[in-house]
Amino acid sequence: MSTYLKYAIDPEEIQSVVKNGVAVGFEVKTKIPYYRGVSLSLIDTVRISLDGQEYGPSDMTFTIGSETYTFDEMSTMPDLRWEYGEKMTIFVRRNGGIHLGTHRVDVFIGIRVSYMGMVLPFSQSFTVCPMGG
Amino acid sequence: MIKRSVSFYSYQESYYTGRKSLEELMEYTGKTLGADGIEILAEQTPVGSFPNPSDADVDMWKGWLDKYGVTPACMDSFIDWMLYKNSILTLKEQVMQMERDLKLASRLGFPVIRVLCPVRKEVMEASIPIAEHYGVKMGIEVHSPMTFTARWITEYLEMMDRSGSKYVGIVPDFGIFQVRPAKKRIENALRSGARQEMVDLLCELTEAHTPFAELTSRMTAAGANAAEIGLANSFARTVYSEPKVLRDIAKYIVHCHGKFYDMDENCCESCIEYEEPLRVLHEIGYDGFISSEYEGQSLFGVDEFCDELEQVRRHQEMLKHLIGR
Numbered sequence: 001m002s003t004y005l006k007y008a009i010d011p012e013e014i015q016s017v018v019k020n021g022v023a024v025g026f027e028v029k030t031k032i033p034y035y036r037g038v039s040l041s042l043i044d045t046v047r048i049s050l051d052g053q054e055y056g057p058s059d060m061t062f063t064i065g066s067e068t069y070t071f072d073e074m075s076t077m078p079d080l081r082w083e084y085g086e087k088m089t090i091f092v093r094r095n096g097g098i099h100l101g102t103h104r105v106d107v108f109i110g111i112r113v114s115y116m117g118m119v120l121p122f123s124q125s126f127t128v129c130p131m132g133g
Numbered sequence: 134m135i136k137r138s139v140s141f142y143s144y145q146e147s148y149y150t151g152r153k154s155l156e157e158l159m160e161y162t163g164k165t166l167g168a169d170g171i172e173i174l175a176e177q178t179p180v181g182s183f184p185n186p187s188d189a190d191v192d193m194w195k196g197w198l199d200k201y202g203v204t205p206a207c208m209d210s211f212i213d214w215m216l217y218k219n220s221i222l223t224l225k226e227q228v229m230q231m232e233r234d235l236k237l238a239s240r241l242g243f244p245v246i247r248v249l250c251p252v253r254k255e256v257m258e259a260s261i262p263i264a265e266h267y268g269v270k271m272g273i274e275v276h277s278p279m280t281f282t283a284r285w286i287t288e289y290l291e292m293m294d295r296s297g298s299k300y301v302g303i304v305p306d307f308g309i310f311q312v313r314p315a316k317k318r319i320e321n322a323l324r325s326g327a328r329q330e331m332v333d334l335l336c337e338l339t340e341a342h343t344p345f346a347e348l349t350s351r352m353t354a355a356g357a358n359a360a361e362i363g364l365a366n367s368f369a370r371t372v373y374s375e376p377k378v379l380r381d382i383a384k385y386i387v388h389c390h391g392k393f394y395d396m397d398e399n400c401c402e403s404c405i406e407y408e409e410p411l412r413v414l415h416e417i418g419y420d421g422f423i424s425s426e427y428e429g430q431s432l433f434g435v436d437e438f439c440d441e442l443e444q445v446r447r448h449q450e451m452l453k454h455l456i457g458r
Binding site for chain 1: 211217433
């Protein structure tokens with residue numbers, strides 16, 4: 001099992017996001033599913049499902065360090081990077097966040113890998129039981 | 134004399150999980166292993182921020198090199214020609230990426246950059262004046278299943294001859310000398326239902342350098358089960374080259390990648406030949422680096438710990454023994 005399949009996402013860090021007492025969505029923290037860092041414009045595809053309900057890039061924002069981007073912004077950012085070993089927080093807008101109980105979260109991230117001439121797919125599923133929200 | 138270096142690709146899990154920092158890995162490589170040199174992927178374990186570290190970052194890096202007694206051997210470069218979703222970078226844009234990496238290598242003191250095998254020779258050719266300006270060589274990696282007789286490489290060699298430049302060359306990856314599946318991979322297959330006699334048959338075939346198509350048809354004909362076919366499939370992108378081929382390309386070699394998958398307790402690599410290729414390198418008077426490049430991480434299951442540092446130590450011991458220093 002590759003390094004990033006083993007260590008990219010800690011399911012404990014999949015949590016609801018609460019603002020002013022209201023759960024406005026949930027977040028997934030992930031390290032890059034590749035063996036090096038890349039330009040943000042190389043992030044080709046991101047999909048996250050909660051109990052089968054799929055969310056695409058337009059439902060998300062992406063935070064690295066202190067900067068937050070939309071997916072469209074990232075696609076125009078060859079000079080900004082997601083470094084190897086660095087966590088990105090993907091926020092998914094969803095009223096109510098993740099309700100109490102056990103849920104299934106599927107994460108798909110595709111990165112364009114030039115030398116392979118393809119989008120390198122990373123796909124993992126988690127059973128989560130987040131608190132709060 | 135051949136010099137020993139370590140590619141930090143080998144330590145990818147230690148760095149990714151935050152167990153070791155770049156500095157700690159340099160200390161381990163220099164002080165504990167006594168290696169001469171280090172190789173990094175500039176986009177994996179960056180010095181400061183890639184591609185433009187501050188002068189203070191570069192000074193800190195140079196301080197670490199001194200403190201831990203290691204020399205920059207090679208920096209691995211990537212050209213992202215699929216940088217944007219809807220277009221492929223032009224030749225000029227790819228040369229700009231090469232320039233970015235040559236400049237960084239020069240600032241960090243690396244004499245060579247590793248150029249990925251699928252990079253077009255036109256990109257390297259157009260980058261020669263830049264490489265000469267920065268005093269950094271470009272070496273195209275020849276990695277299994279690529280061979281030195283493939284047209285992709287012979288055309289590269291023609292370009293190098295035509296240019297007459299000393300700043301272009303080849304980085305052979307020792308994966309081209311793989312003769313059987315790694316021991317750890319075989320153990321995994323045995324646990325998944327592969328039978329010892331079928332594993333023996335497979336190893337006989339791979340040791341005879343049987344082409345992959347014939348390998349799978351022979352295994353199928355012998356009644357191979359799913360685990361055995363899976364093991365055979367691990368050779369889908371493995372093409373063996375004779376070690377003597379290094380003699381034919383001697384003048385082009387600028388760096389070597391000592392790929393390995395599984396070192397046993399006696400510091401022997403379980404699947405790749407080292408003795409003969411190193412003998413040839415010695416005979417041709419190669420005096421550059423060979424980097425330990427560990428790639429066995431993916432052979433470990435979700436609950437197994439992969440001890441990269443120990444694997445690299447064993448590989449360096451083997452090199453020390455075979456090189457004689």
